[in-house]
Amino acid sequence: MxxxxxxxxxxxxxxxxxxxxxxxxxxxxxxxxxxxxxxxxxxxxxxxxxxxxxxxxxxxxxxxxxxxxxxxxxxxxxxxxxxxxxxxxxxxxxxxxxxxxxxxALDFSPTLSWLLALAYSQALGFQRAHAEFRLALASRCLERPRLIDRYRASAAAAAWFMDRALATARESALALRARGFFDA
Amino acid sequence: MLELTGITHRYDGCLALVDINLRVNSGEKVVLLGANGSGKSTLLKIIAGLITPNGGLYRYKDEAIDARRLKDRALSRRFRREVALLFQNPDAMLFNPTVYDEIAFGPRQLALADVDARVRHWAGVMGLTDKLQQLPFSLSGGEKQKLALAALLAVGPELLLLDEPVSALDPRTTGWLIDFLAELPITVITTTHNLSLAPELGSRALVLSEEHRLLHDGPIEPFLADADKLRAANLVHSHRHRHGALEHRHDHVHDWD
Amino acid sequence: MHLPDGFLSPQTYLPAYGLAAGLWWLAARRLRRTLDAERLPWLAAVTALAFVLMMLALPLPGGSSVHATGVALLAVNFGVWTAFLAISLVLALQALLFGVGGVTALAVNALALGLLGSAAAWLAWRAVQPVHEVLALILAGWVSMVVPAAIIALVLGIQPAIAHDAAGRPLFFPFGLAVTLPAVLIPHALLGLGEGLLTWLGTLTLKRLRLRHAV
Known part of the structure; x- marks a missing residue:
């Protein structure tokens, strides 16, 4: 083993x-x-x-x-x-x-291992972007941000993540199709 | 204007910057070069006071800057007003309901009397006058970057930090940005890994090696002619070229990004 | 909230794993039928979204914040089974790759948050939607916070009763239901309002984005 x-x-x-x-x-x-x-x-x-x-x-x-x-x-x-x-x-x-x-360790199920790897790499990218969003808000505020601005920043980040997630889902489905993944 | 002494930083045990020493004078246009992952973004964020390095001293206008000192309201207000950072992903910076509010965000915090005039001026410069009532999220990539820049400049910074500003722009907007920055009468530090554009963005080059050290600090032209340093910074590569029956190999750049 | 490692007895987490394993298998089978070819990248993307929604701050006055869960947002927009699988995958990523949350607690968390949380949110949304769309979404968010909190409070609160030594001293989580229920439920009943807001505004945004991306 x-x-x-x-x-x-x-x-x-x-x-x-x-x-x-x-x-x-x-x-x-x-x-x-x-x-x-x-x-x-x-x-x-x-x-x-x-x-x-x-x-x-x-x-x-x-x-x-x-x-x-x-x-x-x-x-x-x-x-x-x-x-x-x-x-x-x-x-x-x-x-x-x-x-x-x-x-x-999980490659006894290629699907599970592949799914986890795909989700992990996207999650890592999102984690980095999330840190950037926080720093960007801090850099634009002369003092501590107001509650309303923190809400707006959270909402803008959430919208961006949803947009990215949908775009990525589409792109990686197309990429898989191009490689003949679904033909089998 | 600013001075870094022995700056070292690590993220989760991984080195990001090692023993960085440099000074930037008022009015300079500096290009910060380095391969992906060499620590360019981290260095900009340290200069913007967003990351406090693990070691070393950062002084801005003879004032030490770190997370603890920035808790001082007066210092934080002055520093954040004078130092502006354009993030590589402009989406990270845009969170207001309209383009107008986005540009007005900074000036409103300063309670300036001419907020409206500033918004219209910078929207005009960036070609966003027709879009003032739109949602920032709905703009194109290039427009978002111009909007983020307008929002930063409306505050009237003295030091502008730009993180890979040309990496996502089309050729026409790239040309526009280079001309615009050349005319801008403030200190600018720009990161890029695009060697052919680098001389257009400043006359002085700071180069980070893949070992996260400062490899070169000085005029940009001699650096671009130094094949050993270029290779050491992983900014050029070599591969085979075929010309008919002849085949040869030499260092060169591909700058399409 | 989700549980860390070391506070649940094997009498609790082993049966929970058995139950969860069966339901994961069921959910995977359902997904295969309904989502055909695009199911894997779709599930991966929803998982990454669930991951980052859990990192998102719901700001509180005074500078502090709490984390959203996004459970109701996922359940209402992508269905209960997809939400269950995505949240289970997020918990696995967090436990086995980022080292947060717990391995022993994973199944209990997945059942409480991923399955019962999403199912309760979806049912509340469906029941109230004919009366008032916005209210239905806010209620779904609130329910998705309160139902998992109640389950986790119950599971924690029964630990002293089912796992103690001969002298009656607790071996795992040391407080009974009289402590856990109010300590967990009261704050989550308030936090649920923030989650409701996220569910409402997030659903509006997602609808618009799905038109743009045609997915």
Whole structure:
């Protein structure tokens, strides 16, 4: 079996396993193993994972401390378990993303792999354009933009994205037809 | 007018600019050259105060500019008024309900008395007088670019930054834009990867290498004659040419974009 | 909103995956029948659109903003099944390529947001459309925000009851329904108004654009 597909299966198994284990010590050990596997990327991936989970986990953790205090129970073991698990799963995903070519892992279904690749490249283009729209508004406003201008800018961006999406759909259908994709 | 010292920037761990040092004086027309992905757009956005570089110092008129300093209202007002950036995709800049409102957007923020006169002047210059009540979205690509330019110039900037302004224009509009910029009495920095148009857009060239470093800073003509530097910047390529039975290979450019 | 990883028990997400897999298969089959040759580029383009709609800001007074979902806009204009597939693909892209959202939560998110959110929006739109077109679109947007929020609040809120240790301490999401329902539903009932606005104005724009592009 191909390397990428094997790693995808391994990753999915590890994800399920991480939700079946409930001892903080095992989860912490798994975290250490992952960081060793990540090698010189370890600090970068760990920092990225922490940044992604920070807000939601902090809100849940603080809420739980309050709840536990009201009920007169100790919150620490639960908090350790939950936060360790979330961190482990997030790090696992980032490690997977950095090591595996998803499109190659999914090539058992050419249609799915091709569809994902097409959608991904268009989504990346849109993501870049979205950042440009935000900067452009900032550059044209002498101070912080007014609410109405922010609405107009969002609306103009949405209209542009819809226009692009429809144009792209048409063009890539024509391109596929030109290559004989639909004749089979 | 502006000075960059040791500017380095990276996006998500990828280098975009490495140790850029340069000065631009008031009134200069500068061309910023480089292959796709060399960091031209990023450099313009740093000069426009939209991106704060990870390292180095950017000074505009002896004032350090970064995201924190631009929170100062007085500085931000002055800087944004004086420095204008034309984005490569003009659609990113247009969000007002009519062409008129689009040009008036900047002057209205300054609460100027002559908003209407400014709008009509710049609409006239750009040939948009008949379209003042139209939706910007409905204009053609070239018209959108002219509208975006009119909207920027109506504020009266002192430094105009243009990101690949000719890459989407037809030949007639390209010629018009080159003449227009030559007459414009303000500082202009223009990016392009089009070598044959570059000498028309300015007399000084800044060239970024594919390693995101400043490869050349000086008059444009010697750079265009330096085959090694052109190849290093990935601005020329070579392939086989066949003339009857003869075949040879040399560096050259294709500038159709 | 959509759920991150690590807060759902396997007792929740594994059955959700089973259900979603069947529905994805069904949706793909329906799409193949109705959209013939252009289905793949069309679906890819709608997916990219769904992706960027989720990045779009609905500005709030005071400089902050929340994200739109575009679920109702997609459901009303492209149909429930296309919306379901496009949103599922977006969630997969986000989880497996951009590293946001969650892999374990993907199926629950796809069912809540992509299927039930779009179905509720489409039904609300169809029911009210004969009475008032604009109201129908705004209602569709509101419903597409509130229904998934309610489902996600329910799924989160039952976690302490179905996944706890011998001492009764939660193993996954630690709050019950009494906390999740109001905490999730109240803000989303307000945000739904912004989504309604997007659905209304977006549908107007899309209709005009589809005439221009003849698609």
């Amino acid at each position: 191909k390397r990428d597909r094997l790693l995808l299966i391994l990753y999915l198994t590890a994800v399920v396993a991480a939700t079946l284990v409930h001892e903080p010590s095992s989860l912490a050990a798994a975290l250490v193993v992952l960081l060793l596997l990540a090698g010189h990327d370890a600090t970068r991936l760990l920092r990225r994972s922490l940044r992604v989970i920070l807000v939601f986990n902090l809100a849940v953790s603080l809420g739980y401390v309050l709840l536990a205090w009201l009920r007169g129970i100790s919150p620490w073991e639960t908090l350790l378990l939950i936060n360790l698990r979330v961190l482990l799963l997030t790090l696992l995903t980032f490690l997977f993303i950095s090591r595996v070519n998803l499109f190659r």
